[in-house]
Amino acid sequence: MSSTNKSRRKFLKNSALASSLFIVPRHVLGGQGYTSPSDKLNLAGIGLHGKGQSDILHSSVGGRENVVALCDVHQGAYGVQQAAKNFPNSKFYTDFREMLDKEDLDGVTISTPDHTHANISKVAMEKGIHVYVQKPLTHNVKEARMLTELARKHKIVTQMGNQGASNPEQKMIQKWIKDGRIGKVDTVYTWTNRPVWAQGSPMPKPDPSQKPEGMDWDLWIGPAKNNGYTPGLHAFSWRGYWDYGTGSLGDMGCHIMDVPIKALGIFEPYSIEASIPRAPYVADFTPAPIYEESCPPSSYVTYKFRASELNDSEVKMIWMDGGIRPSHPELITDKDDIGDNGVLMIGENGLIWSDNYGINARLYIKGQDGAVEKGKISEINSVEFGHQKYWVDAIRAGYGSEEHKNLTSNFDFAGPLSEIVLLGNTAIRSSYLKRSPRSNTFIGRKQLMYDSNKMEITNLDEANQFLTRNYREGWSLNI
Numbered sequence: 001m002s003s004t005n006k007s008r009r010k011f012l013k014n015s016a017l018a019s020s021l022f023i024v025p026r027h028v029l030g031g032q033g034y035t036s037p038s039d040k041l042n043l044a045g046i047g048l049h050g051k052g053q054s055d056i057l058h059s060s061v062g063g064r065e066n067v068v069a070l071c072d073v074h075q076g077a078y079g080v081q082q083a084a085k086n087f088p089n090s091k092f093y094t095d096f097r098e099m100l101d102k103e104d105l106d107g108v109t110i111s112t113p114d115h116t117h118a119n120i121s122k123v124a125m126e127k128g129i130h131v132y133v134q135k136p137l138t139h140n141v142k143e144a145r146m147l148t149e150l151a152r153k154h155k156i157v158t159q160m161g162n163q164g165a166s167n168p169e170q171k172m173i174q175k176w177i178k179d180g181r182i183g184k185v186d187t188v189y190t191w192t193n194r195p196v197w198a199q200g201s202p203m204p205k206p207d208p209s210q211k212p213e214g215m216d217w218d219l220w221i222g223p224a225k226n227n228g229y230t231p232g233l234h235a236f237s238w239r240g241y242w243d244y245g246t247g248s249l250g251d252m253g254c255h256i257m258d259v260p261i262k263a264l265g266i267f268e269p270y271s272i273e274a275s276i277p278r279a280p281y282v283a284d285f286t287p288a289p290i291y292e293e294s295c296p297p298s299s300y301v302t303y304k305f306r307a308s309e310l311n312d313s314e315v316k317m318i319w320m321d322g323g324i325r326p327s328h329p330e331l332i333t334d335k336d337d338i339g340d341n342g343v344l345m346i347g348e349n350g351l352i353w354s355d356n357y358g359i360n361a362r363l364y365i366k367g368q369d370g371a372v373e374k375g376k377i378s379e380i381n382s383v384e385f386g387h388q389k390y391w392v393d394a395i396r397a398g399y400g401s402e403e404h405k406n407l408t409s410n411f412d413f414a415g416p417l418s419e420i421v422l423l424g425n426t427a428i429r430s431s432y433l434k435r436s437p438r439s440n441t442f443i444g445r446k447q448l449m450y451d452s453n454k455m456e457i458t459n460l461d462e463a464n465q466f467l468t469r470n471y472r473e474g475w476s477l478n479i
Contacts, residue, residue, distance in 0.1 A: 041106040041395060044069035046096045046120055049079035049235045051134055052111030055161060057086055058388035059109055059132060065392060069103045071096050074215040077235060094216050096120050105129050107395050109388070111161070115244045116222040118143035119475055125156045130395045132388060134161040135254035136246055137411070137418035142455060142468040142479045144422060148415030155399040159391035159407055160414035162254040164357025166385035169375040170259060170408075173352060173361050176373070177263045177310060181363060182347030184313035188260045191320040192356070193340035194248035199240040199322075200279075200297035202289075204232040223475035240295050246425055247295030248321035252341065252356065253421035254414070259343045259358045260317065265310035267416045268452040269317075274427035275300040275445075277322075292432045298322020301424040302447075319424055329353075331364040336371075357385075423450065430463040 043065050045056030049072070060067050067087040072080045073094055084092065093099035100108070100123055107130040110120050118138045124131050125147070137160050138144045151158045164170070176182065206228035211217055217229045224243045239245035261267065276296040279288040301319040308315075320326070326344060328334065331351055338344070341356040350365040354375070362371035383389075390407055397403035404410065409417075430444030449459045457463040468479060 041065045041392060042068045042104055043107045043109070043392075044071065044090075044099060044103060044105050045083060045109045045111070046071045046099070047110060047112035047134075048072045048083040049077060050111070051161060052109070053079045053083050053086075054384070055109040055111050055132060055134065055388060056083060058384055059107070059392055060087070061389050061392055069093060069099050069105070071099045073217075073220045074212060074234065076212065076214045079235070095219060097123060100124055100127055100129065107132065107157075107392065110134065113220075113238050113244050114246050114250060115139045115224055115238075115469075118147060118477060119223055121147050122150060122477060125150050125154050128154060128156070130157040130391075132159045132161065132391050133414075135414075135418070136160075136250045136421050137254075137414050138422070139246060140466070140468050141419050141422045141426065143477065144415050144418040145455060146477060146479050148411045151411040151415075156411075157391065157395045157399055157404050157407075158411040158414070159387065159394075160254065160409040160411070160418070161387070162258055162409055162414070162417075163384040163387035164255050164359070165258050165262075165408035165413075166387040166390060167358045168385070169354070169361045170262065170358040172373075172375060173259060173354065173358055174263045176352055176363050177345075181349070181365070182345070182351060183349035185260075185264060185311050185315060185345050185347045186313050187346040188264070188315060188317040189320070189326040189342075189344040189346075190253075190256045190260065190317065191325045191340075191342060192248055192252040192256060193323055194252050194321055195240060195295070195297070197237045197240050198232075199247060199295045200277075200291065201240070201294055202291045203241055203293045204230050206230045221472070223469065223471045223477075225470075225472060241293055242295060242429065243293065245295065246422065247299075247428070249299065249301065249319060249421060249424045249428070252321070253319065253424065254417055255356045256341060256343055257317070257319070257421060258409075258417060259354055260345055261417055261420065262413070263310070263345070263352075264305075264315060265308035266305035266315055266317070267308075267420070269303040269305050269420060269423060269450060270452075271302075271304045271447050271449050272423050272427040273302045273447040274424065274431050276428060276431050290432065295425075296322075296428065298324055299424075299428050300324060301427055303420065303424070329364075331366065332362075333370060336362075419452075426457070426463060426466040429466045430457075430460065433460075433462050 067090050069091045070083050071093040108124050109132045111134045117133055121131050121133050208229045210231045211229035276299050279290050282288045303317045305315045339355055343354050345352040354361040361375040363373040365372050394403040394407050433444035435441040435443050448457050451458050
């Protein structure tokens with residue numbers, strides 16, 4: 001990267017200096033509402049399927065910023081073509097490393113499969129590029145801690161793509177807790193109807209003959225083992241296999257657990273325990289095989305947290321997926337369905353319910369009929385609550401600015417949140433561990449005790465392998 005590009009990024013980090021010395025006032029150049037080219041950020045999008053397309057679109061803030069580059073391993077895919085139509089003047093890359101080396105970028109959105117988040121983010125942050133990364137932040141616990149520390153070290157403005165964190169209803173929920181409306185909370189239920197992709201099934205067999213034209217499979221694989229192109233993984237079903245995805249918990253946990261973790265201030269679980277279904281029986285007394293490479297079709301995970309500054313009680317938080325959900329609370333009338341995705345915070349004086357993202361929040365108090373307070377859905381910003389725009393505004397204001405401090409999912413929060421979510425997956429994967437290959441004794445189906453400072457399961461050493469992963473040569477993160 002040229003010294004000119006480095007200087008440009010340095011001065012953009014200091015917005016006060018930039019505005020007073022380098023940027024010509026807009027009204028001088030083109031009247032009110034005009035944005036000088038020098039006053040625009042240079043952005044790029046990596047991973048353009050699904051959320052990737054909307055992440056870079058919303059980050060452009062309606063054309064206020066420059067989207068100068070797009071990157072995806074499959075140039076001919078539909079999402080890539082749509083992104084190219086949205087930004088016809090942007091340059092296209094297949095390899096993110098080439099793009100980050102050649103382009104003069106201020107920020108990048110990273111919306112690739114979970115297993116490549118950490119590798120791409122690390123390269124970008126070490127180059128001083130601000131990052132917006134889809135949820136979960138990373139593929140495993142140690143990667144999440146690494147990115148959190150890197151953001152602080154390099155003073156990077158960050159945001160994770162759990163857009164519900166910017167839902168204004170969450171502030172109302174937090175106030176209900178702070179004001180003691182339901183008293184001490186000791187139990188939280190969180191749940192989702194995911195998966196809506198294959199889980200609990202064998203990995204599809206590789207078939208390189210079916211690889212789409214123009215796709216760089218080796219780059220898509222990234223840090224995982226490359227067995228050759230495998231149909232059915234790209235661009236969606238990767239979510240159900242541990243080498244690439246993080247299952248239902250990884251997909252929705254950051255959207256749903258975000259609500260109680262932030263409201264109750266609980267960030268360091270001291271134990272996690274998972275319950276997963278046994279393999280179905282294919283005939284009388286004949287169980288089907290267990291596919292350890294696949295996330296289970298459903299799970300039930302229990303976290304335990306000590307009392308916090310916001311809640312003077314230990315908390316048991318239960319996660320359910322695959323269609324499992326809690327029993328209908330008596331305080332909520334039968335006509336009010338608790339939904340297929342949601343949160344229940346149970347306190348000594350009442351409860352709080354919300355849908356995912358904190359939407360449709362309701363407060364119920366013992367002795368009173370129905371919800372005594374409700375969120376105002378009509379006031380919610382429909383464009384993902386402004387989540388990407390707030391990140392871009394914080395880049396403009398600079399690291400440590402009020403705009404940066406007010407981000408609802410910068411890595412100081414998103415890192416610990418993702419660690420909690422991914423610890424659940426550590427317990428789920430530990431449930432497959434046996435005393436020996438031929439044993440019927442599963443040694444990981446118990447309460448796992450966790451030391452957050454050391455990032456270590458203290459009562460089952462074999463479980464610690466799931467806090468990280470084996471990295472393919474050339475992709476190691478040295479964590």
